[in-house]
Amino acid sequence: MKIDLSGxxxxxxxxxxxxxxxxxxxxxxxxxxxxxxxxxxxxxELANMNLSNKREYLERAEKWERxxxxxxxxxxxxxLTSHNETEKEEENKISRKAASxxxxxxxxxxxxxxxxSVKKLMMETVVIAGLQKPxxxxxxxxxxxxxxxxxxxxxxxxxSAGSLHATFFDVKLESVxxxxxxxxxxxxxxxxxxxxxxxxxxxxxxxFDALSQSRDGETNEATRKVLSSLLTELDGLSDKKSxxxxxxxxxxxxxWDLDTAVLSRFPRRxxxxxxxxxxxxxxxxxQTKGMDISEVSLDRxxxxxxxxxxSGRDLSNFCQQAIWTMIxxxxxxxxxxxxxxxxxLKSRSLQTTPLVDDDFREAFLKIRSPMTKIMLERxxxxxxxxxxx
Numbered sequence: 001m002k003i004d005l006s007g008x009x010x011x012x013x014x015x016x017x018x019x020x021x022x023x024x025x026x027x028x029x030x031x032x033x034x035x036x037x038x039x040x041x042x043x044x045e046l047a048n049m050n051l052s053n054k055r056e057y058l059e060r061a062e063k064w065e066r067x068x069x070x071x072x073x074x075x076x077x078x079x080l081t082s083h084n085e086t087e088k089e090e091e092n093k094i095s096r097k098a099a100s101x102x103x104x105x106x107x108x109x110x111x112x113x114x115x116x117s118v119k120k121l122m123m124e125t126v127v128i129a130g131l132q133k134p135x136x137x138x139x140x141x142x143x144x145x146x147x148x149x150x151x152x153x154x155x156x157x158x159x160s161a162g163s164l165h166a167t168f169f170d171v172k173l174e175s176v177x178x179x180x181x182x183x184x185x186x187x188x189x190x191x192x193x194x195x196x197x198x199x200x201x202x203x204x205x206x207x208f209d210a211l212s213q214s215r216d217g218e219t220n221e222a223t224r225k226v227l228s229s230l231l232t233e234l235d236g237l238s239d240k241k242s243x244x245x246x247x248x249x250x251x252x253x254x255x256w257d258l259d260t261a262v263l264s265r266f267p268r269r270x271x272x273x274x275x276x277x278x279x280x281x282x283x284x285x286x287q288t289k290g291m292d293i294s295e296v297s298l299d300r301x302x303x304x305x306x307x308x309x310x311s312g313r314d315l316s317n318f319c320q321q322a323i324w325t326m327i328x329x330x331x332x333x334x335x336x337x338x339x340x341x342x343x344x345l346k347s348r349s350l351q352t353t354p355l356v357d358d359d360f361r362e363a364f365l366k367i368r369s370p371m372t373k374i375m376l377e378r379x380x381x382x383x384x385x386x387x388x389x
Contacts, residue, residue, distance in 0.1 A: 013042045033068045040064035098190040102198065105168045107158035113286050113312070114279020115152060119159075121270055121388070126160050129245045130200070140268045142234055142248045144208070146255035146387070147272035147379060148371050150313025153251035156272065157204040160249065167198040171205045185229040192233040192246075200245035208250040209257050227259065234265040256382055263386065271383040274371070275312060280305040283312055287319035292354035301360050309369040309376070321363035326355055 016039045023032040040061045047057035109119055122143070129139035145153040161168035169191060195201040205211070211226060234248060250266060252258065263269070275283060280302035285293070305315060327334065330351045337345065 013039065013046070016042060033070060036064045037068035040068060095190050095194070098187055098194045101169045101171055101191065102194070103168050103170050105158040105162035107155060107162040109159050109163060111286070112152055112155050112159055113282030113284075114275045115156070115272065118156065118270055118272055121268075122156055122160055123163075125268065126164055126247070129247065130164070139245075139247075141246070142250070142266040142268070144255070144258075144263070144266035144269040145249060145251045145272050146269060146382070147253070148274055148311055148376070149253050150311035151272045151274060152312045153272050154204070154206060155312075157202065157249045157251065160247070161202040161204075164200055164202075164245075166200040166202050166245065167195065169195055169201060169203040171203060172207065184226045188226060188229040188233060195246050201247075203246070203248045205248065205250045208252040209254045227262070231261060231265060255386070256378070269383075269387045271379065271387045273379070274309060274376070275306075275315065277302045277306050280310065280315060283315045284319055287316050288323070288355065291323065291352070295354050295356050296360065297357055301357070304364060308364065308367075309371040309373075310367070311369065311371070314367060314369050318360075318363050318367045321366050322355060322359040325359045325362045326353060329353075 016035055020032055020035040020039060023029075023035055043057045043061035043064065047054045047061065109123065112119060125140050125143060128137070145156060147153065158168065160166075171191065191203065195203050211230065248266075255269070277299075281298050284298060284302065284305075305318065308314075310318060327350070330353050337348075
């Protein structure tokens with residue numbers, strides 16, 4: 001990840017502009033031309049860092065290069081107004097980017113198979129946040145969801161927002177850090193300002209470890225600045241007199257990599273495990289909705305799913321594989337219809353039959369879980385030490 005140098009460059013540009021103005025006042029044209037070349041260099045560097053404003057910065061660099069070469073004579077003091085306007089435009093752009101993360105969630109708790117104890121903890125949190133209560137009863141402001149990949153952490157966050165009809169901010173930190181290079185910490189602040197304006201709000205930060213890995217390891221200055229901004233915002237959520245609901249949900253697959261200062265801001269840490277047999281049955285029913293599964297031995301199949309260490313995502317793929325096995329048996333020449341216009345395809349119906357055990361047996365051969373028992377033991381150990389058992 002690149003180091004954030006845009007802030008120091010802006011400062012250096014302002015300083016160089018003031019020095020150029022002073023040289024013009026002293027009628028030191030050779031010195032002014034040299035300083036103009038320096039300013040042009042700064043604009044070239046900013047163009048490489050800020051791709052959204054690259055053309056504007058290159059145009060300014062070209063202007064200053066003409067001044068430095070003597071092709072353009074200018075005794076006029078350079079104004080910082082245009083630069084300040086650019087900064088304001090960038091701030092507005094960041095605000096718009098933060099607002100673009102707003103979405104709505106139609107996910108309900110009933111859409112999530114299993115995870116009954118986890119859902120109960122989440123439900124308690126969102127319910128108590130909205131109720132009238134004594135001052136000493138404080139709602140949780142930060143919840144960390146941790147566990148193996150694909151266990152439903154994102155669905156839990158979406159259900160929390162959907163049940164409350166709350167504003168849902170779906171934040172993918174890896175894309176934020178790459179797309180808004182040089183402005184990531186500002187985006188975090190703008191994000192939370194927008195969340196307060198649209199309260200009740202739930203901020204969901206996925207792949208949280210991409211931002212808040214332990215500072216005992218190697219982190220660069222850009223990551224440190226973003227982490228510092230996030231900690232400041234999380235601390236700001238603890239205003240006892242605030243009636244706003246602003247809940248931060250963070251999800252990670254590697255909780256042991258998180259910074260201890262970050263963990264302290266998430267006092268409620270909930271383990272989202274792989275589904276048990278009953279949960280597997282519920283998920284299979286959800287994933288095969290609209291299909292006839294009356295002939296399927298759900299108990300035996302769900303037991304096998306537990307043995308295979310399937311996550312919720314694995315179960316979704318598993319059910320789709322079983323359905324496609326049935327489709328290919330009933331429609332052996334399906335691929336030939338690819339020659340037909342799409343409008344004609346829309347007028348036809350796919351042939352289906354009830355799913356049977358053999359469809360799922362074949363799916364077991366093709367869907368493999370990346371999890372191992374040793375990996376699961378590590379999650380359980382961390383939960384016993386740091387989680388909400």
